[in-house]
Amino acid sequence: MSNHVLEVNDLQTCFSSKEGTIPAVNGITFHVDAGEILGIVGESGCGKSVTSLSVMGLVPSPPGNINGGEILFNGEDLTKATEKRMRKIRGNDIAMIFQEPMTSLNPVYKIGDQLMEGIRIHTKLSKKKAYLQAVDMLELVGLSRVTDLMKSYPHQLSGGMRQRVMIAMAMACDPKLLIADEPTTALDVTIQKQILNLMKNLNEKMxxxxxxxxxxxxxxxxxxxxxxxxxxxxxxxxxxxxDIFRDPKHPYTKGLIDSVPDMRVKKDRLYSIPGNVPKPGAIKQGCAFAPRCGQAFSRCAKETPELLETDNGAKVRCWLHHEQ
Amino acid sequence: MLNYTLRRLGSLIPVLFGMSLIVFFIIRAIPGDPARTILGEKASEAAVESLRADLGLNDPIVIQYFHYLGDLLTGDLGTSIRTSSEISGDIWPYLAATMELAFVAMLIAVFVGVNAGILSAWFQNSIFDYTAMIVALIGVSMPVFWLGLMEQWFFSLELNWLPSIGRESIRDPVEPITHLYLLDTLINGNLDQFFTVVKHLILPGVALGTIPMAIIARMTRSSMLEVMRSDYIRTARAKGQRMLLVVYKHSLKNAFIPVLTVIGLQTGLLLGGAILTETIFSWPGIGRYVYESIQYRDYPVIQSGILVIATIFVFVNLIVDLLYAAFDPRIKY
Known part of the structure; x- marks a missing residue:
């Protein structure tokens, strides 16, 4: 319990629209332990990004709003924190990198200025020391010719380089938690691998x-x-x-794993989960996955299952396992 | 950058040449005989004819144009038919008066317009946003002559706060050096006079600046709204940057290019379009100078006045083009 850096309990983030309030995140519960890498997996539109923005306190409001639950960061509930307190936490204790390295850096400021900006918001370093720190960070993320880079503008860099800069920027104040929202989706496969290795190294090193x-x-x-x-x-x-790869409990997880191509098995068609992700809030009753689930039975459509702890410490939200 | 500037300056030559051509022939196309106008209805036909010959009005029109162009290239704007004095010497005080007025008008327009636009975008759909945008809409739609008259009535007649007409106090005229009175009074070290000049500038400045202010405010708002939704603004916030700097530093510099374009165009329009304001406020500017010359069919003055205004317009937009690079490093020359 004590080594949970982040603990999210029953978080609800809703967006108001013409059709009423839509829960994008509807009672999500998870935790991140110090020094670990937690993967949050799901299809587009399942609320992954909204969850991360909620933790950062950056849900666009209006129309978004955190309606319930708590986000405990080292025991402090961020849903109740003031904007001033959140500014201290953002970039300093919790940092974030985004999916789109091409558009996530400000095009009209130099890389160096953008790096030093974050450092100088949270530390009392002089300009000169902040510069040195920024240079160190760029080297740490594996970039070369860093003094030239400091003077460059984002449009002069490739996507992979920009994502490295984003990581350098995020890691500059030595945060306790880094939220990476699909950091490699927009990159080439080879660059993806490099960025992931870099993140893994930083996770171990720092x-x-x-x-x-x-x-x-x-x-x-x-x-x-x-x-x-x-x-x-x-x-x-x-x-x-x-556990999850060897023995997925939830039919949805099974579906996800089955839909990954496997080089060892030759298939004519790749498996895909039938149907689409329901619109948030579309399913009011029962398990949200029931309409697409091959193993659904009558109870699934009527009652929403709880997240149930299984024997090996894993948790699953499915009536199949409640039965056992 | 220098290379680009020179190339742009070079490309202005055909533009300016074309302008002189258009101005010259349009004015010749207007019916009416300047010699007759100068001498009056009762002058004899012989006198009119001899004046026409003196003025070169009997030459073929193409010859007249090349005379005019040759004079222009030597910096000679011609001689006023009405006052018989050199236009190049006469025109500057008028131009200075207009430039001073346009400068104040644009200062008000840019400062108020940009800030109103920023705050409207920042607090989108708030009461401030609605109020500012309705005021801006009224500002764009308001006729300048009506606004000017209302200002004079309210601030001069009713409240007696500000002078209603002119550039300076009649009892205490400014001793001209550059003819830019804000500068002249400071050079003379006469602060009382400086403030008198400032007071004279406020009402016509507001009247002239209202339309550009409203346009700039609306442009800034829409440009800022677009920028503030972008990914790098989210990045800036994720760094823990305070909202004031996110808006004024990260957003504004990105949002400023379309605003800059509007500012450039409006400045150019202001210089030529100040006639109404200048007439209402008895402002001795270039608009009135040209307007009065039209009444007298003073061809050389009309030509030169329009040409000077058009040239300034072209140069203001050149400066705007060069400024783009200062705001956006992606723009290459």
């Missing part, structure tokens, strides 16, 4: 916990120690990487 949001199970298998699988704004299964 002991920063990472919350890695992705839809790529391959990435998760390689990087993470634990996984939380999200579906329609909720965690449906949580456990260690080994």
């Amino acid at each position: 002991d920063t916990a990472i919350m890695l949001i992705t839809h790529d199970l391959g990435v998760v298998a390689e990087m993470c120690s634990r996984i939380a699988v999200m579906y329609s704004g909720k965690v449906v299964e949580e456990g260690s990487v080994q």
Whole structure:
């Protein structure tokens, strides 16, 4: 318990729209331990990004709003923190990198200025020391010719380089938690590998916990120690990487794993889960996955299952396992 | 950068040449005989004819144009038919008066317009946003002559706060050096006079600046709204940057290019379009100078006045083009 850096309990983040309030995140519960890499997996639209923005306190409001639950960061509830307090935490204790390295850096300021900005917000370093620190960070993330780089503008860099800069920027104040929202989705496969290795190294070297949001199970298998699988704004299964890949409990997790191509098995068609992710809030009753689930039975459509702890410490939200 | 500036300056030559051509022939196309106008209805036909010959009005029109162009290239804007004095010497005090007025108008327009636009975007859909945008809409739609008259009535007649007409106090005229009175009074070290000049500038400045202010405010708002939704603004916030700097530093510099374009165009329009304001406030500016010359069919003055205004317009936009690079490093020359 005590080594949870981040603990999210029953978080609800809703967006108001013309059709009423839509829960993008609907009672999500998970935790990140100090120094570990937690993978949060799910299809597009299941609330992964909204979860991370909620932790950062950056849900666009209006229309977004955190309606319930708590986000405990080292025991402090961030849903109740003032904007001033959140500014101290953002970039300093919790840092974030985004999916789109091409557009996540400000095009009209130099790389160096953008790096030093973050450092100088949170430390009392002089300009000169902040510069040195920024240079160190760029070297740490494996960039070369860093003094030239400091004077460059984002458009002069490739996507991979920009993502490295983003990571350098995020790691500059030695955060305790790094939230990486699909950090490699927009990159080439070879660059993806480099960026992931870099993040893993930083995780080991600096002991920063990472919350890695992705839809790529391959990435998760390689990087993470634990996984939380999200579906329609909720965690449906949580456990260690080994357990989940060896013995997925939830039909959705099984579906996800089956839909990853396997080089050893020659298939004519790749498996895909039938149907689409329901719109947030579309399913009011029962298990949200029931309409797409091959193993659903009458109870699934009527009652919503709880997240149930299984014998090996993993958790699953499915009536199949409640029966046992 | 220097290379680009030179190339741009070079490309202005055909533009300016074309301008002189258009101005010259349009004015010749207007019916009416300047010699007759100068001498009056009762002058004899012989006198009119001899004046026409003196003024070169009997030459073929192409010859007249090349005379005009040759004079222009030597910096000679011609001689006023009405006052018989050199236009190049006459025009500066008028131009200075207009430039001073346009400068104050744009200062007000940019400062108020940009800030109103920023705050409207920052607090989108708030009461401030709605109020500012309704005021801006009224500002764009308000006729300048009506606004000017209302200002004079309220601030001069009713409240007696500000002078209603002119550039300076009649009892205490400014001793001209550059003819930019804000500068002249400071050079003379006469602070009382400086503030008198400032007071004279406020009402016409507001009248002239209202439309550009409203346009700038609306442009800034829409540009800022777009930028503030972008990923790098989220990055800046994720760093823990305070909102004030996120808005004024990270967003504004990105949002400023379309605003800069509008500012450039409006500045150019202001210089030529100040006639109404200048007439209402008895401002001795270039608009009035040209307007009065039209009444007298003083061809050389009309030509030169329009040409000077158009040239300034072209140069203001050149400066804007060069400024783009200062705001956006992605723009290459």
